[in-house]
Amino acid sequence: MAAPREMTPYQQAVAVASLLAPGFVVPNDCRPPPLDSPYSMPNAPRAYRSGVHAGVDFLCSTAGHPVVSVLDGQVVVAAGDYQDPTLQEWNEILAVATALGATPDYTLAMLSGRYVVVDHGIIDDVGHVVSLYAHLDAVDPGIGVGMSVDAGQRLGGIGNTGTRAGVLGDAYGQLHLHWNFYVDGQYLGAGLSESETRAVYAELFKYATGTEPRPEPGTVDAGTGLHDQDGDSFAPRPGPAGPGTLTPSGHRPLDEPVSLDQALEAATRLSDDIVVPSDCQAVPLRWPSALPNAPRAYRSGTHQGVDFGCARLGQPVVAALAGRVVMAVGDFEDPSPRQRSRLLDTAAALGATPAYTLVMLYGNYVAVDHGIIDGVGHVVSLYAHLDGLDSGIRPGLWVEAGERLGTIGNSGTYAGASRSADAGLHLHWELHIDGHYLGIGLPAADTRAVYTALFADAGGTQQ
Numbered sequence: 001m002a003a004p005r006e007m008t009p010y011q012q013a014v015a016v017a018s019l020l021a022p023g024f025v026v027p028n029d030c031r032p033p034p035l036d037s038p039y040s041m042p043n044a045p046r047a048y049r050s051g052v053h054a055g056v057d058f059l060c061s062t063a064g065h066p067v068v069s070v071l072d073g074q075v076v077v078a079a080g081d082y083q084d085p086t087l088q089e090w091n092e093i094l095a096v097a098t099a100l101g102a103t104p105d106y107t108l109a110m111l112s113g114r115y116v117v118v119d120h121g122i123i124d125d126v127g128h129v130v131s132l133y134a135h136l137d138a139v140d141p142g143i144g145v146g147m148s149v150d151a152g153q154r155l156g157g158i159g160n161t162g163t164r165a166g167v168l169g170d171a172y173g174q175l176h177l178h179w180n181f182y183v184d185g186q187y188l189g190a191g192l193s194e195s196e197t198r199a200v201y202a203e204l205f206k207y208a209t210g211t212e213p214r215p216e217p218g219t220v221d222a223g224t225g226l227h228d229q230d231g232d233s234f235a236p237r238p239g240p241a242g243p244g245t246l247t248p249s250g251h252r253p254l255d256e257p258v259s260l261d262q263a264l265e266a267a268t269r270l271s272d273d274i275v276v277p278s279d280c281q282a283v284p285l286r287w288p289s290a291l292p293n294a295p296r297a298y299r300s301g302t303h304q305g306v307d308f309g310c311a312r313l314g315q316p317v318v319a320a321l322a323g324r325v326v327m328a329v330g331d332f333e334d335p336s337p338r339q340r341s342r343l344l345d346t347a348a349a350l351g352a353t354p355a356y357t358l359v360m361l362y363g364n365y366v367a368v369d370h371g372i373i374d375g376v377g378h379v380v381s382l383y384a385h386l387d388g389l390d391s392g393i394r395p396g397l398w399v400e401a402g403e404r405l406g407t408i409g410n411s412g413t414y415a416g417a418s419r420s421a422d423a424g425l426h427l428h429w430e431l432h433i434d435g436h437y438l439g440i441g442l443p444a445a446d447t448r449a450v451y452t453a454l455f456a457d458a459g460g461t462q463q
């Protein structure tokens with residue numbers, strides 16, 4: 001066999017589409033896929049949020065028309081309790097994106113409205129495949145985190161949650177499925193030209209739309225797309241990080257390393273205003289495993305937050321700084337331990353925690369956008385494993401520092417999956433600056449110094 005040769009990103013995307021096409025189903029059959037509408041396709045600009053479209057928009061004027069899984073897989077996110085913010089709140093959240101010139105991660109998550117993510121596992125010669133279905137009117141009652149779904153199985157119905165029409169309360173405007181298709185953490189076709197993008201998705205849907213007769217199972221030459229005219233085999237490679245790379249997990253590479261001095265300066269500037277998000281116990285500054293950068297072997301990843309232990313269920317969790325809620329997931333139901341293990345097996349095989357697996361591990365969570373803070377950058381905080389959210393906590397809501405968001409729990413943890421109500425109780429809290437957790441990449445002693453500085457003025461709770 002000839003030595004593998006490197007493929008262009010376009011050749012690689014077509015090869016992936018060819019391999020997946022035989023089992024593929026269109027996620028919404030209301031109309032043909034919008035291959036001839038570049039604005040509805042990946043790589044189209046989205047000026048309103050200073051970003052690039054990463055998915056395909058399937059327009060459908062029938063609210064509730066079925067949205068189905070494109071391949072067999074396992075549900076990893078089922079966020080069905082989203083409520084649209086008011087127009088003014090929405091405008092203020094998007095003003096931050098405009099000022100930054102990019103859509104922050106959790107703002108993008110908010111713009112998904114009610115959404116489902118399906119993990120299709122690691123597919124031979126393709127990679128780790130994940131699909132996302134956004135703006136649903138509702139997530140089907142039977143669809144829960146951890147459950148297995150078949151290609152063609154209904155996940156929810158067409159809606160407009162997370163769109164401007166949804167915000168305006170217009171039941172008929174902007175009804176569509178926004179559908180993302182990720183391979184190894186990046187949307188298929190990222191960075192390709194308009195015509196190349198069209199060709200990749202046409203290949204993906206060629207059997208599902210009847211453009212070509214669907215082959216009998218077992219008759220597909222899976223290697224078709226993987227050989228050039230000389231018969232040499234190509235070696236698919238992970239694409240470069242870029243727009244649409246899944247980032248809530250902090251997997252986005254740093255443009256340049258953040259130094260200890262920079263992290264300390266940011267922490268010191270924030271320390272005047274910061275409130276300890278859980279005062280159940282002292283801030284765990286002496287336990288490296290409770291701080292960012294600690295290894296998390298069970299998911300082949302790195303801890304990016306602070307774990308505030310708390311032995312009592314239902315203790316308050318409060319906002320660490322004033323800001324606007326952008327994500328508020330309060331309807332999380334833990335998968336079974338076995339379902340959870342399956343998703344973590346994929347992380348082990350990849351040697352990293354996939355972005356939406358990390359979202360699953362948050363359980364019930366709130367993300368608060370603190371805007372752009374002088375001398376620091378764009379600041380977002382996240383509160384995970386909550387038992388429940390306080391009533392009224394929803395995207396768009398302004399909260400003051402110290403204002404209650406919800407209560408301590410163990411949702412998303414092993415104890416949560418095991419239905420052990422009083423085990424593993426803690427707040428997992430993250431502080432992100434310009435899309436990366438504070439102190440990313442620093443050694444343990446430096447990380448401790450940064451978080452000690454952050455909480456230096458926060459009262460008598462530190463050790």
Ligand SMILES: [Zn+2]
Nearest residue numbers: 305306307428
């Ligand atoms: Zn944690």
